[in-house]
Amino acid sequence: MEFPVLGTLHIAGMTRIELTTMLKEKISIYAKDPIINIRLINFTVTVIGEVSSPGTFTIQSERISLPEALGMANDLTIYGQRENVLLIREVEGKKKFAKIDLTSVNAVSSPIYYLQQNDVIVVEPNNARIRSSNYNPNNAIIISALTALTTIVAIFLIR
Template sequence: MVSRIFGIFLTFLLITSCNSSKNIAYLQNTGKLNNDIKFESTLQADDQLLIIVSSENPEVAAPYNLKSVVYQGTSENSIAQERQQAFLIDQNGTIEFPMLGSIKLAGLTRIQAVEKIKSLLKDHIKDPIVNLRLLNFKISVLGEVNKPGVYPINSERVTLVEALALAGDLTIYGKRNDILVIREKDGVKTYQKIDITKTDFVNSPYYYLSQNDVIYVEPNKTRVNSSVIGPNLTVGISALSLVVTILALTLK
């Protein structure tokens, strides 16, 4: 009788453990991966750009750069720093460039934007050099992660996996098979659910993130139930374990 009770209890624990591991482990299958996927984020309205024009003759290139601004820190001992102003892509997708006027950059990749500006400068500067950097590339990670928040991205691209790593990975209560990515482009929001327990999610167009993407990790049933039941669930499990122990000792 005692062995039977322990057998049932052990079987229950094993089944629960197996189901949990399937819901927690990443990349469980070995689906076919598409190695031809190439991703380059495109510029969009509200992007802030640092654009520096240079040439063999600095005096010729100077009028095509925004003037630098001196920033003073809040403390008395802070050192003033000189920084070049940033360009802002307006709602029409354009920037106002010194000497050149309006240039539409929205929808272009960084490399395409550089080439477009260089082509416009060639009539005024011999062999112009254009450096362009996106200053406000950021993503937001919310929900069942260890460190939710807004994260600035310094590189040109970032993956969903890297974003989750920045947020300290999912908690044990995060649904790995139902991660929501919210993306806005040209004023239109799109929503995509991603299952990171399967390897083929790397083929998704949402594997590489765009600036201002929002990632939401939904809580699993355990988290939802615990928030409703509260500490009673823990008490119930403890009571069940105690009953099994008492029965085992009594029937021994």
């Protein structure tokens, strides 16, 4: 970050609180009781899996809850597993995984209820979707073609 009076500041890896404290210290030399307001302008979360519109969403405010992010993805499909939503969060360079039950009253008090920058929400499919994935939708066409072929062969053999 470049400031006219302060020069170049290296802020990579700092939290907003750490950055605010550092800027207050540096600016207080030039101004009495400076008010520092830091905003994230590229706050994004990704929602994938059994939702109607999966994708990466840019958030205009700096605070978003898990249900709000799922709402941006147009909610879970009927196949989404509401009792087992996975959140992937990077903390100090390491991936952390947490599960949350959206049907539980305790979900609101969960530490992952409010999302952080670059969080990934994965909505897992329920058992009905998993079972249906084993079914090939082309099976009906194949069976119809075989039935038609068998009928044609039978007609020619009877003559």
